[in-house]
Amino acid sequence: DVxxxxxxxxLVKRTGEKVFLECVQDMDHxxxxxxxxxxxxxxxxxxxxxxxxxxxxGDIPEGYSVSREKKERFSLILESASTNQTSMYLCAxxxxxxxxxxxxxxxxxxxx
Amino acid sequence: QQQVKQSPQSLIVQKGGISIIxxxxxxxxxxxxxxxxxxxxxxxxxxxxxxxxxxxxxEGRFTISFxxxxxxxxxxxxDSQPGDSATYFCAAKGGDNFNKFYxxxxxxxxxxx
Numbered sequence: 001d002v003x004x005x006x007x008x009x010x011l012v013k014r015t016g017e018k019v020f021l022e023c024v025q026d027m028d029h030x031x032x033x034x035x036x037x038x039x040x041x042x043x044x045x046x047x048x049x050x051x052x053x054x055x056x057x058g059d060i061p062e063g064y065s066v067s068r069e070k071k072e073r074f075s076l077i078l079e080s081a082s083t084n085q086t087s088m089y090l091c092a093x094x095x096x097x098x099x100x101x102x103x104x105x106x107x108x109x110x111x112x
Numbered sequence: 113q114q115q116v117k118q119s120p121q122s123l124i125v126q127k128g129g130i131s132i133i134x135x136x137x138x139x140x141x142x143x144x145x146x147x148x149x150x151x152x153x154x155x156x157x158x159x160x161x162x163x164x165x166x167x168x169x170x171e172g173r174f175t176i177s178f179x180x181x182x183x184x185x186x187x188x189x190x191d192s193q194p195g196d197s198a199t200y201f202c203a204a205k206g207g208d209n210f211n212k213f214y215x216x217x218x219x220x221x222x223x224x225x
Contacts, residue, residue: 004155031211040121042114042201043156043215050211058212090155094211100146101213103155 003027004104006091012110019078021107023091030096032074034058034066037088037106046089049074081111115139116204118216125223131189133219135202138183143206146213147176147187150199159200160187192223 007022025032031050035043035058045058047066055066063085067075074093078085091104118135125131135145146161162169162176162185169176175188189196202216 035215040217042116042118042217043203043213045212048211056211092155097211098144100158100161101148101156103148103157105153105155 004091004093004102006089006104006107008107009105010108010110012112013081014112015082017081017111019081019109019111021076021078021089021091021109023074023076023104024072025074025091025093025102026072027093027095027102028071029093029099029102030071031094032068033092033094033101034064034074034076035090035092036060037090043090046076078109081109083111085109086111114217115214116202116216118202118219120219121217122220123222125189125192125221127192127194127223127225129192129223131187131192131196131221131223133187133200133202133221134184135186135204135216136182136184137204137214139204139207140183141207142204142214144204145176145178145185146203146205147174148201148203148215150201150218152198156201189221192221194223194225197221197223 033048034046049068065077089107092101147159148156149159150156173190178185
């Protein structure tokens with residue numbers, strides 16, 4: 001079975017803290033993605049990576065960075081968390097250019 | 113600017129009824145149109161998908177209708193069941209970046225017993 005695992009399901013952080021969201025996939029997929037899900041806005045792409053150490057900005061990259069040191073792991077970093085980054089964060093992976101997206105269960109981040 | 117517009121935002125249907133969710137897009141370069149289903153506390157999962165060379169695709173009780181000239185596509189859930197209660201997202205992929213999926217805003221479906 002395909003598996004995308006987001007290690008932290010719920011996090012509460014304070015404004016200004018550095019936050020790491022980790023995602024691991026066990027399918028040997030080249031492509032990995034970070035989305036943000038907010039009510040009424042759907043899923044918006046933050047960053048994606050098509051290979052180790054490669055990354056591309058999505059539609060809302062401001063305030064975020066990413067790291068992909070190994071093929072199976074893709075991390076989302078909030079250098080200095082702000083309250084408007086309170087959201088559900090979804091990681092996804094995909095094989096090649098024609099495969100479907102497989103999502104993790106999400107990490108709900110609250111920034112106080 | 114939202115690339116894919118989805119309606120309605122929420123939908124209540126009686127058990128056994130037909131649920132219909134609509135999406136519209138602008139970019140004619142999109143080449144893949146999936147629908148994702150998300151249950152509370154879970155990530156979205158692919159439900160059904162269609163490519164623009166086909167006008168309809170059916171899988172069990174779920175059907176996608178695709179109108180290329182109108183740049184619209186819709187999800188029909190026949191004989192809706194309480195277990196179908198979830199949030200549904202349409203999406204489109206393609207254009208200038210083959211790796212980017214553009215999602216609609218989501219429809220929360222509630223099927224009443």
